Amino acid sequence: MSKVALITGAGRRFGYELANDLLDQGYTVYAHYNSSKQGVEQLEQRGAIGLQADFSDIAAIDDMIATVKEQAQHIDLLVNNASCFFNNSDVDDDADKLQAVYAVHAIAPYKLITGLQDVLSTANDGLVINITDIYSDxxxxxxxxxxxxxxxxxxMTLAFAKSLAPNIRVNAIQPGPILFLPEHDSDHRKQVLAETPLTVEGGLQPMIDTVKxxxxxxxxxxxxxxxxxxxxLKI
Incomplete structure (x- = not known):
């Protein structure tokens, strides 16, 4: 029986590369995306199963959970990776963006973990990995x-780890300067790396290695x- 993984935000960057790595290992991969399907289309060509859901809509989250449970008898790995990133002025000027920040990073993972608990338990050693941030503390x-x-x-990572043991393990990864965005100019990159003791951009492989x-x-x-x-250590 092949292992099954569900990755949210699988169309780009870490989610996309993790999905490819798991496909290389023989996993059945459910690849969630919100609006742009570009990366997920490539994953589907490799055998992944694309799932569209706007996490700002709770009904859409519930529908995605129902779809997964109809198709998968067990899930070995759930990676809550979907993200949106808005500064103070963005959320102050647009209530939808404020709602999206909490829906994507808190409500959707809560719903996914609770809604998929039974199929994660079926895996006997179901694993949830939440992608948080060094800025969370x-x-x-x-x-x-x-x-x-x-x-x-x-x-929630801590609370679910306590409540779902021993059948489901729940852990988190706090990424730092893994992969700069195209809009990050050279001054920004230099500043971030100057604040990073190892002074380099990490790349995505260290994140994938931590999942493993x-x-x-x-x-x-x-x-x-x-x-x-x-x-x-420096922020």
């Missing part, structure tokens, strides 16, 4: 809502690992 004053939502996800570390060590639950080159 060292918040930025420029992204207060985002940091608050990620902090909520970090706290959690998967392959069955005695870890309620843990959070910073994959940030040490940047949390």
């Amino acid at each position: 060292r918040p930025s004053t420029d992204y207060i809502a985002y940091c608050g939502a990620k902090a909520a996800l970090a706290n 570390f959690f998967r392959d060590n069955p005695f870890l639950t309620g843990e959070s690992i910073k994959v940030d080159g040490g940047r949390a």
Whole structure:
């Protein structure tokens, strides 16, 4: 029986590369996306199953959960990776963006973990990995809502780890400067790397390796690992 993974935000960056890695390992991969299907179309060509859902709509989350449960008798790995990133002025000027920040980072993971609990338990060692942020416990004053939502996800990681043991393990990864965005100019990149003790952009492979570390060590639950080159030490 092949292993099954559900990755939210699978169309780009870390979600996309993790999905490809799991497909290489023989997993059946459910690849969630919101609006752009570009990366997921490529994953579907490799055998992944694309799932569209706007996480700002609770009914859409419930529909996606129902679809997965109709098709998958078990899930071995759930990665709550979907994200949206808005600064203070964005959420102050647009209530929909404020709602989206908390829906994507807190409500959707809560609904997915609770809604898929029975099929995660069927895997005997079901694993949930929540992608939080180094700012979840060292918040930025420029992204207060985002940091608050990620902090909520970090706290849920601990609570679910306690409540779902021993059948389901729940852990978190706190990424730092893994992969700069195209809009990050050279000055921004230099500043971030100057605040990072290892002084390099991490790339996506360290994140993928950390997923495998959690998967392959069955005695870890309620843990959070910073994959940030040490940047949390300086912010």
